[in-house]
Amino acid sequence: MKRLLSVALGVLTAIGGFVDIGDLVTNALVGARFGLSLAWVVVVGVLGIIVFAEMSGRVAAITGRATFDLVRERLGPRAGLLNLAGSMAVTGLTFVAEIGGVALALELVSSVNYLLLVPFTGLAVWLVLWRVRFSLLENVFGLLGLALLVFAVAVWRLGPDWSSLLDQATHPSVPGSEGVPTYWYYAVALFGAAMTPYEVFFFSSGGVEEKWTEKDLGTSRLNVFVGFPLGGLLSFAIAISAALVLLPAGIEVDTLGQVGLPVSEAVGRVGIAIALLGFFAATFGAACETGLSVGYSVSQYFGWQWGKYVRPREAALFHVVLLLSTIAGVATLLTTVDPIKVTEYSVVFSAVALPLTYFPILVVANDPDYMGEKVNGRLANGLGQVYLVLVTLAALAAIPLMLLTKAGQ
């Protein structure tokens, strides 16, 4: 029974923890402008993260090493450093976006200007990273994140024409009001939002934090195969609700409040309160994860002791990196840059960084000297190679599309 509960907890945490500020904003934004014509990208993106999260979780369970740890081994110090710089930049940008997201969510609750809330948020995030046990952090914010199920409730209450929705999703076409390059720009953004690099760093480092062994492979896979698709459904719900409410009204998403508008329409004040709880949990949890990911990647490149599984004094450089990143994140937000805009850029740059991230995982997951018999099977390799091509294409297309469409105007 206890085992069943712990497995259920893991899956629920994976569902609730799946969505971050990038998913919230990008799905709502795309739903409001493109309806369901980009739904297929969410499917492709979620499948992609499932493939690579399973691989990196398996590598962590079998070798006890996290992904970024192995990047330098596999690519050498020069390419590894380039990878580190790129990942840090993107993850750092995402970290800024998540802290901003927390502040925006709190602003919606308290009506205090979000800028005043930013330093407080930064302090809170740092305190959690400093003192709270890893599993507690994951479980609390993961479970609270399930509040976002209110979007699924909203969709149901809006009583849409399901067959028409299905038709729209399976026969994608560029809406008349949008250009083709813009369509593809948002396809790349949505793809980057679903497959953000920090997720695999975090997932594999988390596996090491939680001391996974071969016995935990089953649980890890369950989290990935059940938790992630259901989490992906949450992303879908956000997009559908935006398509049903915002699109006909011609409302474009540029604030967090607008993301929640469909819920307030369909479920009322109780709904919006639950949605705000969900926003807070998703962004705060993701802020902790991205902050940790910056610490993980730097420490794992240089070989420093990292992790929350040891006392802070045993991983001093790791915690210095966490502290400095949080300060830098807060400072960036205090320049009054719009967190929503930062989010939009972070998902596109995530797409650019994807090949660097996934290539080493694919190589290591195939190495029999590390993995023994648990090397990639044909399915994992087949999908892995297909996705390697896909992420490379997305990475190459991202910047040109961004310039061409002036970041999706």
Next chain:
Amino acid sequence: MSRRRNEPGGPGGRAGATAGGRRMDAALRLLDHQLVDRDGRLCGKVDDLELERRDDGTLVVTAILTGPGALGPRLPGVLGRATVAVWRRLHGDAEPGASRIPFERVAEIDSAVRLTMSRAEVPTHGLERWARENVVEKLPGAGRAPE
């Protein structure tokens, strides 16, 4: 091939056959790999290896080199030279070289390189110690296990 699990940040498969007559490709299996001390703590990477030529012409691996003095020369151009220059300044000596771990202190090589020494004895530990004493220990709760 036996699979071993001691503690995180460590274990993994065995690269190569049993000891004695064992062969290993240095860049593939040693270089840039994680160093783990005798208590399982992570203490840097194998940034380079020190080689010595014996009279009979054989080239022996005498030490593991770690830290900016060892990594610097492997980074390209300006970055590499800058790393070495900064390391020299921090160290004070005229020619500090790299931090050296004699190869006899290596206990085992699997996916990581395990040492017989504690990480406090690893020369580059200085940076970690500095961070601990000057930043981390100044904050409350540094020595307590996370709750």
Next chain:
Amino acid sequence: MRLNDLLGADVVDAAGEPVGRVTDVRLAQTGPVGSGVLARFVVESLLVSPHHAGSLFGYERRHDQGPMLLRAVVRLMHRRAVMVRWDAVDEWDVDARRITLTRDHDRHPPEVA
């Protein structure tokens, strides 16, 4: 001297013709094994390849390592890689990063360690 001085060094034959660059160094464990301590490692052979990238992936040495696409690409890039024993080295100019092989050295195809 460091391993880094060997890696990437140009390898030429006795006539001065380029053979490639050192992409890896095979070490052999020799000497008695103490308890809890590894015996010493010596340089046994050099892996020399006309290209440098991709050498860390080990694909040129294992015939079965997936995924297929990467293996095919790396093996294509390293199709002329060879191994030479350390005693086939006549001269090693550390500063110039150049290794000269003896007149009658042997070259082997790369094989698994």
